[in-house]
Amino acid sequence: MNRKQEKQEIIKSLITRLSNLASPTLIEPDPFKKWLRSVSQVLKNANMQNELKKWEELTPQLLHTDKSFYTSSIFKYVSSDQKLFAKEILLGFLAELSKDKLLDISIPAPEITSAVVELAINDVEILISTNGAVSGVDRIHTALHGYLRAVCTKENIPHTKDDSMTKLFKLLRQQHPAFQNIGVRSQDIEKILQSCAGIMDVLNPIRNSASLAHPNEDLLEKNEAMLVINVARTLLHYLDAKLK
Numbered sequence: 001m002n003r004k005q006e007k008q009e010i011i012k013s014l015i016t017r018l019s020n021l022a023s024p025t026l027i028e029p030d031p032f033k034k035w036l037r038s039v040s041q042v043l044k045n046a047n048m049q050n051e052l053k054k055w056e057e058l059t060p061q062l063l064h065t066d067k068s069f070y071t072s073s074i075f076k077y078v079s080s081d082q083k084l085f086a087k088e089i090l091l092g093f094l095a096e097l098s099k100d101k102l103l104d105i106s107i108p109a110p111e112i113t114s115a116v117v118e119l120a121i122n123d124v125e126i127l128i129s130t131n132g133a134v135s136g137v138d139r140i141h142t143a144l145h146g147y148l149r150a151v152c153t154k155e156n157i158p159h160t161k162d163d164s165m166t167k168l169f170k171l172l173r174q175q176h177p178a179f180q181n182i183g184v185r186s187q188d189i190e191k192i193l194q195s196c197a198g199i200m201d202v203l204n205p206i207r208n209s210a211s212l213a214h215p216n217e218d219l220l221e222k223n224e225a226m227l228v229i230n231v232a233r234t235l236l237h238y239l240d241a242k243l244k
Contacts, residue, residue: 004097010046011093051093091125117146133225138213140232165200178243
């Protein structure tokens with residue numbers, strides 16, 4: 001393993017630890033802040049001076065942010081915005097190390113979620129940064145599909161485990177209260193939503209036949225893989241904002 005790979009592994013381990021942070025307890029009321037402080041020590045011990053300098057410039061924004069909220073006088077719970085910001089800093093380090101900058105459309109931390117969705121979202125960013133865009137196509141497909149299923153479950157919209165993304169999206173548009181009013185230019189917005197359904201319909205064969213989900217010989221090119229990923233990211237952004 002060369003030096004670049006060592007650095008990448010260190011950063012990936014920090015991201016994994018962030019994703020697996022325990023809930024606050026009486027003994028450890030603020031595990032997120034403890035994790036934040038540990039990052040500086042890890043980067044220092046690994047002699048990652050450039051990353052350490054950038055991290056220490058940005059850490060105060062997280063330590064003293066006003067985005068935290070309290071559910072009691074004892075425990076401090078960290079908002080998803082804080083975790084997402086910390087994660088994006090580390091993903092930026094990965095992108096620099098791989099000399100393959102991430103595009104600007106990040107994946108949201110959805111309010112309606114499941115373990116499958118959270119794991120897939122975490123995997124996508126790491127895979128893009130370390131192995132290239134095509135490696136993230138399968139996981140973004142899983143994240144979007146899992147998200148649609150989680151929303152249907154939360155809203156008690158009847159569906160089956162075998163329903164496709166297109167079917168789940170159709171059910172949401174027909175039965176979710178948020179879609180009963182789509183505002184001005186509703187006919188135009190409806191056309192856009194229908195086009196989104198068409199996009200979802202082709203994501204499945206792309207995932208099955210041109211990604212690393214299966215041992216396919218013909219894979220998407222980098223730019224087309226990023227197109228697929230960013231389209232799915234955009235849909236997640238819209239749906240999470242619309243349905244929460």
